[in-house]
Structure formats: C-alpha cells, structure tokens
Amino acid sequence: MKRVALLGMPNTGKSTLFNRLSGASARVGNWPGITVDLMSAKILLGGHIAELVDLPGLYDLHGFSDDEQVVRHFLGHHAIDLVLIILNSAQIDRQLSLALQIRALGVPAVLLLNMEDEAKRAGITIDAQAMSKQLGIPVRTISAKYGQGCPEALQLAAQTILQHPNQVTPETIAGKLEMDNVIEQEMHQIIDRTVHFPLQLNHSLTDRLDKVLLHPWLGLPLFLLSVFLLFQFIFTAGTPLQDGMAWLFDNLRSAALEPALASLPAWLNGLLLDGLYTGFSTVAAFVPIIVLFFLVMSMVEDSGYLSRAAFLMDTLMAKMGLDGRGFVMMLMGFGCNVPALMGTRVMRSRPMRLLTMLTIPLSLCSARLQVFLFIIAILFPPSQAALVLFSLYMVSFATIFITAMLFKDKFASREPFVLELPPYRFPTPQQIWMRGWQEVKHFLSRATKFIVIGVVMVWLLTHLPTTAVPASPETWAGSIGRFFAPVLDPIGIDTELAIALIFGFVAKEIVVGSLAVIYGLQGDALSHQIAANIDWVQGMSFMLFTLIYTPCLSTIATLKSESKSSGFMWLSLAWSLALAWVISFLFYQGARALGY
Amino acid sequence: MHLDALKPGQAAIIDRIHAEQALTQRLHALGFRTGKQLEVIRQAAFNGPLHVRIGSTDVIIRLQDAKAIHLHPLPNQTESIPA
Numbered sequence: 001m002k003r004v005a006l007l008g009m010p011n012t013g014k015s016t017l018f019n020r021l022s023g024a025s026a027r028v029g030n031w032p033g034i035t036v037d038l039m040s041a042k043i044l045l046g047g048h049i050a051e052l053v054d055l056p057g058l059y060d061l062h063g064f065s066d067d068e069q070v071v072r073h074f075l076g077h078h079a080i081d082l083v084l085i086i087l088n089s090a091q092i093d094r095q096l097s098l099a100l101q102i103r104a105l106g107v108p109a110v111l112l113l114n115m116e117d118e119a120k121r122a123g124i125t126i127d128a129q130a131m132s133k134q135l136g137i138p139v140r141t142i143s144a145k146y147g148q149g150c151p152e153a154l155q156l157a158a159q160t161i162l163q164h165p166n167q168v169t170p171e172t173i174a175g176k177l178e179m180d181n182v183i184e185q186e187m188h189q190i191i192d193r194t195v196h197f198p199l200q201l202n203h204s205l206t207d208r209l210d211k212v213l214l215h216p217w218l219g220l221p222l223f224l225l226s227v228f229l230l231f232q233f234i235f236t237a238g239t240p241l242q243d244g245m246a247w248l249f250d251n252l253r254s255a256a257l258e259p260a261l262a263s264l265p266a267w268l269n270g271l272l273l274d275g276l277y278t279g280f281s282t283v284a285a286f287v288p289i290i291v292l293f294f295l296v297m298s299m300v301e302d303s304g305y306l307s308r309a310a311f312l313m314d315t316l317m318a319k320m321g322l323d324g325r326g327f328v329m330m331l332m333g334f335g336c337n338v339p340a341l342m343g344t345r346v347m348r349s350r351p352m353r354l355l356t357m358l359t360i361p362l363s364l365c366s367a368r369l370q371v372f373l374f375i376i377a378i379l380f381p382p383s384q385a386a387l388v389l390f391s392l393y394m395v396s397f398a399t400i401f402i403t404a405m406l407f408k409d410k411f412a413s414r415e416p417f418v419l420e421l422p423p424y425r426f427p428t429p430q431q432i433w434m435r436g437w438q439e440v441k442h443f444l445s446r447a448t449k450f451i452v453i454g455v456v457m458v459w460l461l462t463h464l465p466t467t468a469v470p471a472s473p474e475t476w477a478g479s480i481g482r483f484f485a486p487v488l489d490p491i492g493i494d495t496e497l498a499i500a501l502i503f504g505f506v507a508k509e510i511v512v513g514s515l516a517v518i519y520g521l522q523g524d525a526l527s528h529q530i531a532a533n534i535d536w537v538q539g540m541s542f543m544l545f546t547l548i549y550t551p552c553l554s555t556i557a558t559l560k561s562e563s564k565s566s567g568f569m570w571l572s573l574a575w576s577l578a579l580a581w582v583i584s585f586l587f588y589q590g591a592r593a594l595g596y
Numbered sequence: 597m598h599l600d601a602l603k604p605g606q607a608a609i610i611d612r613i614h615a616e617q618a619l620t621q622r623l624h625a626l627g628f629r630t631g632k633q634l635e636v637i638r639q640a641a642f643n644g645p646l647h648v649r650i651g652s653t654d655v656i657i658r659l660q661d662a663k664a665i666h667l668h669p670l671p672n673q674t675e676s677i678p679a
Binding site for chain 2: 062091093097122206216217220314315316318415416417418419421423
C-alpha cells in the first residue's frame with residue numbers, strides 16, 4: 001500500500017483538508033518512536049487504497065520544537081511514497097520555504113496552495129503553472145474549506161506516485177535532513193518571478209475587529225464576556241439535552257430493563273442495573289455537553305480568536321509560568337475538565353502543556369457545582385448561599401495559582417512566546433461538525449471503558465459482603481471509610497461522607513445520589529438528616545475536599561492519555577489529594593479553633 | 597535599537613536577529629529576515645506582548661523575545677523613531 005504524508009504549516013487548513021480527504025475513516029495510528037497521536041486514514045488514490053498520514057503542523061524542518069522533531073523522526077524512519085505539502089496562498093511569500101525543504105529531501109511531492117479564496121480577497125494572484133515549472137513539483141490551488149480542487153489534487157498525487165515508482169529510503173531522507181540550509185535565496189527568486197502582491201494587503205476587516213477586540217482596556221472585558229456567553233450557551237442548550245438523556249435512560253430502565261432482568265438473581269440484577277447501566281448512562285449523559293462544547297470550541301479555535309485571547313492574558317499568565325493559551329483552557333475547565341485537557345493540544349511545548357494540565361483539574365467544573373449547590377442549600381441560609389459559592393470559585397482560582405507557582409520550575413518551559421495571529425476566519429458548519437465529531441468519538445471510546453469499570457467496582461464495594469446492608473458501614477466501602485478515618489477525622493469528614501467521596505472519585509454526578517443511598521432517604525428527609533448529622537464547618541470542609549481532591553475518573557483517564565505518562569497522572573492525583581487535605585485541614589481545624 | 601523599544605504605530609527595518617538557534621529559526625520561519633520592514637500595531641496592557649506586522653503576517657511576541665531583534669530606522673522617516 002502506498003503511503004502519503006500530509007505536511008504543512010500551522011493555520012493553513014491542513015486538518016480541514018485531512019478531514020475532507022479522509023471522511024469518517026480516520027483513526028489514531030501507532031507509530032514506533034513517536035509519542036504524539038498521528039491520525040491516519042485509508043483513502044482511494046488513483047484506483048488504489050493508500051494510507052494518508054496527518055503530520056503535525058510545523059514552520060520548517062529544522063527540528064527545534066516538539067512537532068518538528070516528530071516530523072523529522074517520522075520522515076527519517078517510515079517509508080513514504082509522496083508528501084502532500086499544504087501552504088497558505090495568502091502567505092506564500094514566507095511559506096514556500098517548507099516546499100523547498102521537502103524538495104531538497106528528494107521525496108516525490110505535490111504542493112497544494114490552500115485558501116485560494118482568502119488570497120483572492122487579499123488581491124494575491126499566483127501563477128501555479130509557472131511556480132510548478134520553477135519548483136519542479138506539481139502545484140495545485142485548492143480550497144480545503146469548500147472542497148474546490150480537492151479531487152484534482154488527489155489525481156495529481158496519484159500521477160506523481162506513478163511517475164516515481166521507486167521509494168526514497170528513510171535513511172536517505174534522514175541523511176538529507178541533516179543538511180538543509182541554503183534555501184532562502186531560491187525562495188526569493190521564485191516568489192519574485194511567480195507571485196504578484198498588491199501594494200497594500202487587504203487586512204481591513206481583521207484590522208477593524210482587532211481594533212475593538214484587542215483594545216488595551218476593552219479587550220479583556222470583551223473576551224471574558226464572550227467566554228461567559230459561550231458557557232451560557234453551552235449550558236443553556238446542553239442542560240435540557242442532558243435532562244432529556246437522563247429521562248430517556250430512566251425510562252429505558254423502568255420500562256424495558258427492569259422487567260427484562262427481574263428474573264435474574266438479585267446480586268446480578270443489581271450489578272447490571274445499578275453498576276453497569278448506571279455507569280453507562282453516566283457517560284452517556286455527558287455526551288450532549290461534550291458535543292456542544294466541541295462544536296463551540298472548534299468554532300472558536302478556527303476563528304483565530306484564541307490566539308488573540310492569548311495576547312490579552314499573556315502578561316498575567318507569564319507570572320505563573322504559563323502563557324495566554326493556558327488561561328483559555330482553564331476557563332474551559334470551569335465547564336468540564338475533560339475537553340479542557342484535550343484542548344491543551346494547541347500547546348507546542350510539552351513542559352508548558354503539562355503545567356497547564358496540572359492546573360486544569362482544579363477548575364470548579366459543572367459537576368462539582370451540582371454537589372455544592374446541594375450541600376449549600378442544606379447547610380447555609382439563602383442570604384449566605386451566593387457568598388459561599390463565590391468563595392469556592394475563589395478557592396478554585398487560588399489553588400490553580402498555588403499549583404502553577406509551585407510547579408513552574410519543575411515544568412519550566414524555555415519556549416519563547418512568539419505566536420502567529422491568523423486573520424479572523426469563519427469556519428463552515430461542515431468543518432465545525434467534522435471536528436466536533438472526531439473529538440466526541442475519541443472521548444466516548446476512552447471514557448466508556450473507564451467509567452463502566454469504575455462504577456462496577458464502587459457498586460461491589462458498597463454491596464459486599466452480601467450480608468451487609470448496601471452502602472452501610474458494614475460493607476467493604478464502610479471498612480475503607482473506617483480505614484481512612486484517621487486521615488479524614490481531622491478534616492471533619494465522617495464515615496457516611498467518606499463513602500460519598502469514594503463515589504465522587506468516579507464522577508461528581510454520583511455524589512448527591514450516593515448520599516441518598518447512604519442515608520436511605522430522599523428529598524426533604526435527606527436534607528434534614530444531613531443537617532442533623534453535620535454542621536456547616538464539616539460541610540464546608542467536605543466541599544473544599546470535594547473541590548480539590550480529584551475531578552473524576554474521566555479526567556484522570558484523560559490526564560493519562562493526553563500526557564502519555566502514568567507518572568504524570570499519579571503526580572496530578574497525589575498533588576490534588578495532598579492539597580485538598582491540607583486546605584480542608586487548615587479550614588476545619590482553624591474554624592474549630594476559632595470556636596465555630 | 598531593539599524591537600522591544602518600538603512603540604505602537606512605529607515601523608523599522610530588521611538589522612539582524614540575535615537569539616538562540618531555536619528562536620532564530622522560528623522567527624525566520626515567521627518571516628523575520630534582515631532587511632525586512634516591520635511595524636508594531638499595538639501592545640497588550642500591563643507591558644504585555646507586542647502585536648507586530650511583517651509583510652502579510654501578524655505575529656505576537658513577548659518583549660523579552662523582541663529584544664533579540666535588532667532594528668535600524670526607515671531610510672525616509674528617521675525622525676519618527678527614537679534611536
């Protein structure tokens with residue numbers, strides 16, 4: 001099978017083209033020696049199946065950034081038949097160097113000039129034929145966004161492969177990668193002879209938007225307002241959908257599953273329904289929010305606003321060892337930590353990405369918010385409720401700050417902050433949909449296994465031995481609660497709350513329900529019982545611990561898969577547990593010492 | 597004069613780039629080359645990064661990294677740029 005590598009600079013529409021060419025067949029490939037996910041897909045090329053590999057976006061082949069290293073390693077170790085180079089027509093004057101670098105490697109290549117429409121609007125005309133002659137590489141203008149020229153580009157690729165039947169060995173390429181320097185001059189010559197630039201580039205719309213959105217004083221408030229509105233949209237639109245899913249799963253359970261499984265032994269029935277089914281529906285209830293989140297995110301990401309938010313926040317973030325983009329991810333974490341962690345992929349430097357990923361689980365996500373609203377309503381009068389909730393958000397910010405300050409030296413990033421500011425673009429609905437769908441698929445395949453196993457384990461812990469009342473202190477979970485008592489007593493968390501914390505480890509969504517199971521009560525009776533059992537100091541300590549100790553199994557799984565390091569996952573877990581305990585301890589003992 | 601001294605609205609010519617290799621390469625790839633003209637469009641609040649335009653490309657760069665770029669004034673409007 002022929003192998004084609006897709007290569008280009010960041011912000012050239014490379015992923016859009018990949019999605020367009022690969023359709024739904026893309027999957028994450030496993031390449032020896034390469035630590036990042038490379039997507040690949042089987043495509044039809046000149047009547048044969050070929051493998052298309054999407055390499056990370058890069059500025060040149062010199063190999064100083066992580067992404068550049070990945071591409072060099074790939075080209076030097078895996079045989080390829082063709083390189084599809086994709087460049088931005090509107091910036092061809094500086095991007096052509098990449099094509100020349102590839103040509104210097106001697107690999108058959110086809111050059112695709114993307115964003116034809118954008119270049120036209122800017123008044124740039126490119127003589128593709130003349131450029132092809134000068135370069136000695138087939139050149140074709142396309143619009144990956146709208147699909148123009150894509151079938152022709154594939155034909156061109158198939159022809160080029162036929163004309164070069166002998167593969168260039170990876171060893172040859174590896175050798176040539178070592179000596180790739182004298183390209184500048186030739187680039188200037190070709191540009192001068194083949195490209196006509198208007199005297200003044202048409203930046204006007206982007207410029208006018210930037211004047212407002214990047215205003216020294218208005219820029220930040222406007223940005224925060226847009227983020228707030230996006231969250232508002234995600235949750236306003238997502239909550240009814242989530243409720244709808246919950247309703248659907250409840251009805252499916254009572255109408256179909258419970259009657260169907262009634263004849264099974266009680267333990268198997270409980271395991272299947274309360275264990276597996278609960279786990280599955282917990283994951284599924286996440287889906288509408290995740291879908292919306294990624295639809296909105298891919299829109300924001302492709303629009304060019306993210307780089308501008310980075311510009312606005314960079315000064316403050318730099319003091320924490322992070323950069324502007326990290327701030328955007330943290331804000332996302334207030335919705336849900338999982339997609340925020342995935343979003344850190346935009347960072348090129350690994351230490352900075354890890355430091356950002358370490359802070360994200362401390363963002364007060366919507367699932368934790370649900371627990372807090374429940375507890376606050378029980379333990380605090382309405383006049384204090386808003387203040388208590390606000391203070392929890394402040395604690396969330398403070399823990400992020402403390403974490404970044406403490407770990408910034410360990411994850412010191414030497415990467416300079418030089419970022420391209422692309423013009424504003426409006427992604428097509430199809431583009432948004434394809435991007436969002438890829439992410440959702442990724443999330444589901446991973447989260448399903450993890451949450452289902454976790455839920456089954458918690459069910460077993462709270463139902464064994466069979467002689468004990470479910471979720472009572474006599475169960476294994478109760479024993480674990482007693483085992484942790486020496487640690488949890490000093491922070492005011494009793495056995496019942498400790499069991500809820502075990503549930504909360506799987507997903508915070510289960511905490512409220514688990515309290516109902518633990519006390520065997522519902523509604524007002526449950527509230528009265530909890531209010532009778534714990535005072536506000538204990539409740540606050542419980543909330544602080546819940547806020548910090550660990551987000552949920554999905555987040556932990558995502559931490560591991562995104563960092564590709566179990567060690568990092570354990571570090572994050574251990575750090576948040578330790579921080580949670582220390583803060584709860586200080587609060588609980590401090591409040592008690594003050595006589596509360 | 598270095599890029600970090602240029603004020604919003606001012607333009608100058610790149611004299612040379614003096615940075616460690618990785619940053620030099622990155623700047624080259626973004627279009628920063630000796631003899632090219634650049635313009636500072638704006639600066640973020642609290643002494644934040646610069647928004648620089650070079651050719652058809654807009655770039656944001658921290659002041660610290662902007663120090664690496666040595667400039668000389670435009671030939672025809674020397675008086676508008678402090679040395």
